[in-house]
Amino acid sequence: MKITSAEFVISNSEVSKCPKEPLPEYAFIGRSNVGKSSLINMLTDRKYLAKTSGKPGKTQLINHFKINSNWFLVDLPGYGYAKVSKQTKRTFQRFITKYFEEREQLISAFVLVDIRHDAQNIDLDFIGYLGENGIPFSIIFTKADKIGKTKIDKHVATYKKSLLASGWEEMPPYFVTSSEDKLGREELLEYIDNINKN
Ligand code: GTP
Numbered sequence: 001m002k003i004t005s006a007e008f009v010i011s012n013s014e015v016s017k018c019p020k021e022p023l024p025e026y027a028f029i030g031r032s033n034v035g036k037s038s039l040i041n042m043l044t045d046r047k048y049l050a051k052t053s054g055k056p057g058k059t060q061l062i063n064h065f066k067i068n069s070n071w072f073l074v075d076l077p078g079y080g081y082a083k084v085s086k087q088t089k090r091t092f093q094r095f096i097t098k099y100f101e102e103r104e105q106l107i108s109a110f111v112l113v114d115i116r117h118d119a120q121n122i123d124l125d126f127i128g129y130l131g132e133n134g135i136p137f138s139i140i141f142t143k144a145d146k147i148g149k150t151k152i153d154k155h156v157a158t159y160k161k162s163l164l165a166s167g168w169e170e171m172p173p174y175f176v177t178s179s180e181d182k183l184g185r186e187e188l189l190e191y192i193d194n195i196n197k198n
């Protein structure tokens with residue numbers, strides 16, 4: 001899919017204030033600093049569309065980006081960032097879960113995980129939550145440029161084992177990406193394009 005336009009529409013912490021248009025949307029979720037905002041910039045080929053930072057906790061709201069005038073990418077705050085206060089964590093959690101449970105336009109979540117790390121309980125718990133709520137999702141391995149190409153398959157296989165051990169019968173669709181190298185860009189856009197067309 002060619003990206004002809006990508007524009008920021010609105011940031012907010014209330015699902016009721018998200019765009020009303022009945023356009024398909026895809027939300028990026030995962031631990032703070034995993035590379036959600038960077039991946040949005042990589043996919044749209046816009047360096048500064050979503051705000052990124054070397055410090056975790058940058059994205060704090062639900063951010064809607066309208067792509068090609070007919071679908072949305074949604075950037076969300078990360079979970080699991082130790083340094084924010086308990087109160088902030090609770091507020092995040094509340095509006096994130098509300099978003100996933102109430103947003104009718106949501107077609108699929110993408111759960112981002114850093115390819116360098118073993119499966120973390122916080123991710124497995126979140127994936128479990130999506131499953132319990134019947135929310136479709138895929139997994140995106142990020143920062144693949146940080147490990148050697150030959151190690152990618154091994155890391156994915158290890159992740160898959162942990163996921164199956166946590167109760168899943170099969171590995172959901174997954175993508176290996178690097179926002180630095182633009183790895184996985186075409187594959188991911190193709191995946192979204194196919195869903196949008198059906
Ligand atoms: P929060 O908004 O805090 O939840 O973080 P985020 O998941 O949106 O992460 P963000 O995109 O801001 O990136 C965090 C850091 O990781 C930044 O320093 C990015 O430059 C870096 N980063 C993101 N993706 C990649 C990647 O594919 N490769 C490398 N090497 N660094 C990356």
Ligand code: MG
Nearest residue numbers: 036037058059
């Ligand atoms: Mg972010």
